[in-house]
Amino acid sequence: MGEVIVITSGKGGVGKTTTTANIGTGFALQGKKVVLVDADIGLRNLDVVMGLENRIVYDLVDVTDGNCRLKQALIRDKRYDTLYLLPAAQTRDKNAVNPEQMKLLCKELAEDFDYVLIDCPAGIEQGFRNAIAGADRAVIVTTPEVSAVRDADRIIGLLEAEGKHNPKLIVNRIRPNMVKKGEMMDIDDIIEILAVDLLGIIPEDEYIVISTNRGEPAVVNPASTASNAYKNIVRRLSGENVPFISFESDSGIMSRIKRLFGFGE
Amino acid sequence: MLDLIQKMLGKEAGSKQIAKERLRLVLVHDRVNVSPQFMELLKEDMIKVISNYMEINEREMEVNLTQTNSSVALVASIPVNRMKRGTVPVE
Numbered sequence: 001m002g003e004v005i006v007i008t009s010g011k012g013g014v015g016k017t018t019t020t021a022n023i024g025t026g027f028a029l030q031g032k033k034v035v036l037v038d039a040d041i042g043l044r045n046l047d048v049v050m051g052l053e054n055r056i057v058y059d060l061v062d063v064t065d066g067n068c069r070l071k072q073a074l075i076r077d078k079r080y081d082t083l084y085l086l087p088a089a090q091t092r093d094k095n096a097v098n099p100e101q102m103k104l105l106c107k108e109l110a111e112d113f114d115y116v117l118i119d120c121p122a123g124i125e126q127g128f129r130n131a132i133a134g135a136d137r138a139v140i141v142t143t144p145e146v147s148a149v150r151d152a153d154r155i156i157g158l159l160e161a162e163g164k165h166n167p168k169l170i171v172n173r174i175r176p177n178m179v180k181k182g183e184m185m186d187i188d189d190i191i192e193i194l195a196v197d198l199l200g201i202i203p204e205d206e207y208i209v210i211s212t213n214r215g216e217p218a219v220v221n222p223a224s225t226a227s228n229a230y231k232n233i234v235r236r237l238s239g240e241n242v243p244f245i246s247f248e249s250d251s252g253i254m255s256r257i258k259r260l261f262g263f264g265e
Numbered sequence: 266m267l268d269l270i271q272k273m274l275g276k277e278a279g280s281k282q283i284a285k286e287r288l289r290l291v292l293v294h295d296r297v298n299v300s301p302q303f304m305e306l307l308k309e310d311m312i313k314v315i316s317n318y319m320e321i322n323e324r325e326m327e328v329n330l331t332q333t334n335s336s337v338a339l340v341a342s343i344p345v346n347r348m349k350r351g352t353v354p355v356e
Binding site (some may be wrong): 005019145146149150153181182183184185186189193197 | 291
């Protein structure tokens with residue numbers, strides 16, 4: 001029985017889809033059997049981020065409507081043997097699926113795969129409820145901005161209300177230079193405010209744009225600074241205890257030193 | 266003025282502090298799930314009561330919820346223009 005993990009955020013544009021693609025590909029690089037489910041019905045994007053947009057025949061709604069078998073809708077990524085995508089329907093809307101159907105779908109996928117990653121749509125309506133319905137765990141993506149952290153807090157509350165406890169946090173697009181200057185919220189600040197466990201810190205990386213242009217997740221490129229961060233997240237999700245990489249802890253240590261000398265805070 | 270002095274001394278806190286403070290305040294309200302209308306009613310009632318005792322500057326008055334270490338506090342900043350002596354209502 002595999003594990004179902006939903007990647008969610010509340011706010012749009014913080015990097016849910018990119019994160020899903022990279023974590024999924026990272027699991028596949030480890031040889032784990034993984035399926036990415038695009039739950040953003042009507043606004044499908046995970047297929048293009050993965051570079052699989054030309055191979056879609058059936059989609060998630062075809063499966064839940066019974067137009068095809070689950071296996072027929074799964075697209076195998078030719079580059080990584082154990083990586084699959086279940087695309088969202090593009091011509092339907094969120095109400096084409098309900099949480100019960102999603103629970104069944106996740107259960108069926110978890111029988112075949114080590115990891116089922118659900119890419120959640122932005123917002124807190126039906127699409128969100130569908131995406132989290134079948135999840136065993138939740139990963140929240142945020143950026144170091146007031147609006148994104150606020151939405152993350154709301155999502156944590158809603159997950160709690162649905163009985164999904166202890167979500168893990170990914171802080172995306174951190175700029176170490178701005179943090180150093182005191183012009184961007186630090187990991188410590190965000191963790192303290194949201195009171196959740198940290199899963200990973202992803203630096204702002206121009207290569208993400210290039211990799212999305214190409215449809216090849218950045219995690220496979222060792223030259224990408226985000227790549228290492230994604231790999232660490234994958235290892236932490238598989239239960240390994242991975243220390244946070246140098247720039248990740250830099251800010252924390254810096255602020256601790258500052259506090260020691262009576263600056264800051 | 267204070268801002269200017271702080272800037273000259275290079276002690277400006279950076280926008281991160283502003284972000285943190287704004288975030289804290291907005292989350293206190295989000296978490297207790299209090300509507301702006303509710304806060305406005307509370308404010309009006311406070312004005313009614315306080316006006317029995319003193320003349321206050323309603324425009325500059327601020328009523329907010331804040332988070333202290335473990336609890337939520339109601340913090341009001343109410344500029345007083347003048348005390349109303351001898352007009353204290355008796356029961």
